[in-house]
Amino acid sequence: MAEFFSPVGFALGAMLTLTVVILHYSRGTGWESRQDIAQEVLERRAETVPETDFPEPMNRSIGGGAPAAAIGGEAGEGAELEGEAVEEEVGPADIPDDEIEYFEVEFIKEGTTIEVPNNQPLLDSGEDEGMDLPYACRQGQCVSCAGQITNGGNSEDYVVHDNQQMLDDAELDDGYTLTCVAYPRADFSIKSGEAP
Ligand code: FES
Numbered sequence: 001m002a003e004f005f006s007p008v009g010f011a012l013g014a015m016l017t018l019t020v021v022i023l024h025y026s027r028g029t030g031w032e033s034r035q036d037i038a039q040e041v042l043e044r045r046a047e048t049v050p051e052t053d054f055p056e057p058m059n060r061s062i063g064g065g066a067p068a069a070a071i072g073g074e075a076g077e078g079a080e081l082e083g084e085a086v087e088e089e090v091g092p093a094d095i096p097d098d099e100i101e102y103f104e105v106e107f108i109k110e111g112t113t114i115e116v117p118n119n120q121p122l123l124d125s126g127e128d129e130g131m132d133l134p135y136a137c138r139q140g141q142c143v144s145c146a147g148q149i150t151n152g153g154n155s156e157d158y159v160v161h162d163n164q165q166m167l168d169d170a171e172l173d174d175g176y177t178l179t180c181v182a183y184p185r186a187d188f189s190i191k192s193g194e195a196p
Pocket residue numbers: 134135136137138139140141142143144145146178179180181
């Protein structure tokens with residue numbers, strides 16, 4: 001056993017052990033773990049996300065979303081588009097009160113002449129005066145309410161049709177009109193219940 005003992009080896013071993021112990025205590029006593037960087041990382045990531053108009057964090061909640069006021073910009077655009085659509089659909093019935101004109105219309109068969117505003121169809125005006133005039137759809141899509149303007153010339157010289165779909169050019173030239181969608185633009189005489 002004694003022949004295997006080496007003082008040099010023992011000394012080296014002792015020095016190594018001592019070095020390890022010194023290093024361990026010198027690092028261990030002064031070392032502290034790094035601060036938790038989770039918050040720092042989150043903040044850095046948040047800086048890379050573009051700003052939105054929505055309040056945080058409601059826009060990310062399930063079924064939440066921003067209140068209507070927060071999307072006012074888009075709603076405004078929508079309203080503008082709706083306004084444009086409404087403008088396209090303006091017809092004689094939309095003539096404002098301060099621009100209404102009245103025309104004298106003689107209903108020959110009924111033997112009466114009435115004043116008809118240019119924002120009301122002949123059929124409605126005649127009914128308001130107690131006339132029993134023919135009609136079915138009231139939308140310009142049949143000829144049940146047809147009548148013939150007897151002044152001569154195209155019926156549209158005397159009335160504005162709001163979306164009539166039944167009379168062709170020749171029939172209009174013969175004075176035919178659909179009273180449910182016909183608004184006066186001149187004085188004239190008409191025979192009700194006359195279809196082409
Ligand atoms: S009632 Fe049908 S077109 Fe006038």
